[in-house]
Amino acid sequence: MSDSLLDVHIRHTLHTAHGILPMEVDFSLAKGHMMALTGPSGAGKTTLLRLIAGLIHPENGRITFNAERWLDSASRVHLPAQKRHIGFVFQDYALFPHMTVHKNLLFALAQNQSAEIVDDLLEATGLSQLADRRPAQLSGGQQQRVALARALVRKPELLLMDEPFAALDPEMRLQLQDLLLKLHRQHNFSIILVTHDIGEIFRLADQVAIMETGKITQFGTPSQVYVADAEPQGLSVYGEVLTCERQGEMLAVNAWIDGKIRRFMIPANLESDMQPGVTFTLNYTANNAEIRIIDH
Numbered sequence: 001m002s003d004s005l006l007d008v009h010i011r012h013t014l015h016t017a018h019g020i021l022p023m024e025v026d027f028s029l030a031k032g033h034m035m036a037l038t039g040p041s042g043a044g045k046t047t048l049l050r051l052i053a054g055l056i057h058p059e060n061g062r063i064t065f066n067a068e069r070w071l072d073s074a075s076r077v078h079l080p081a082q083k084r085h086i087g088f089v090f091q092d093y094a095l096f097p098h099m100t101v102h103k104n105l106l107f108a109l110a111q112n113q114s115a116e117i118v119d120d121l122l123e124a125t126g127l128s129q130l131a132d133r134r135p136a137q138l139s140g141g142q143q144q145r146v147a148l149a150r151a152l153v154r155k156p157e158l159l160l161m162d163e164p165f166a167a168l169d170p171e172m173r174l175q176l177q178d179l180l181l182k183l184h185r186q187h188n189f190s191i192i193l194v195t196h197d198i199g200e201i202f203r204l205a206d207q208v209a210i211m212e213t214g215k216i217t218q219f220g221t222p223s224q225v226y227v228a229d230a231e232p233q234g235l236s237v238y239g240e241v242l243t244c245e246r247q248g249e250m251l252a253v254n255a256w257i258d259g260k261i262r263r264f265m266i267p268a269n270l271e272s273d274m275q276p277g278v279t280f281t282l283n284y285t286a287n288n289a290e291i292r293i294i295d296h
């Protein structure tokens with residue numbers, strides 16, 4: 001039996017500034033996976049999230065979730081948005097400005113749901129001390145923590161995130177990405193994350209779909225989609241680390257090199273300073289590679 005959680009088939013017409021653009025999207029997302037949805041502006045990424053959430057009716061389509069029919073236009077089935085088990089996180093937080101953090105979360109509770117989850121989520125997102133503040137008294141990163149906690153109040157099995165960390169500075173973005181990874185490991189919900197940040201894709205997602213002019217044109221793991229196979233040519237190249245993962249005695253590095261994302265392995269003890277954001281030069285000799293860190 002397939003472990004597919006979400007199965008999406010959509011046909012819809014996008015009305016763009018340049019005319020009509022047919023959207024044709026078919027994909028499945030397995031339980032507990034995190035899929036990044038990326039691609040040029042205007043490709044239809046936000047519209048696809050809204051279609052999955054049930055906020056827009058497509059002209060034609062089928063969406064099933066855990067074998068439950070959310071949409072089947074042939075049988076006129078369209079489960080309303082509030083009945084789909086979804087959490088939504090937007091770039092602009094979308095919090096209620098007149099309510100405290102605590103009230104913003106309480107407001108999201110389902111009827112008859114115990115309020116215990118609110119305290120648990122405040123704790124898990126490091127917001128307990130800020131529970132009585134209003135959104136305007138919080139930093140952008142703190143507000144996005146509230147938005148994330150609020151999206152999880154009803155224990156959704158699917159989280160839709162539309163460029164959630166794009167407005168944050170790099171350090172805050174990394175913190176929120178770590179928090180999302182932690183919550184994802186604890187609760188095992190599935191995620192579709194719209195992002196333009198390639199580092200974020202490598203850090204968070206196990207699948208990536210590239211969407212262009214209404215269609216998914218590439219789909220696979222981040223390495224399958226982005227990483228160039230060939231070793232960099234030339235004696236010395238300049239690179240920037242996207243991700244670094246220890247594998248036994250070795251360090252697997254994904255980095256921008258020569259305008260492409262490349263993956264290479266180096267002995268872990270050779271370079272302990274390799275980490276996301278570090279820039280370096282890489283010198284390939286006949287059977288060795290020498291790394292020199294430029295900037296942290």
Ligand SMILES: Nc1ncnc2c1ncn2[C@@H]1O[C@H](COP(=O)(O)OP(=O)(O)OP(=O)(O)O)[C@@H](O)[C@H]1O
Pocket residue numbers: 013014015016017039040041042043044045046047048056
């Ligand atoms: N409900 C709708 N029905 C049809 N077309 C729509 C609808 N909503 C938006 N569009 C159009 O679809 C196109 C794609 O917009 P969308 O916001 O989905 O792109 P995007 O890939 O998310 O872009 P960005 O990366 O800039 O956020 C736009 O030209 C928009 O005008």
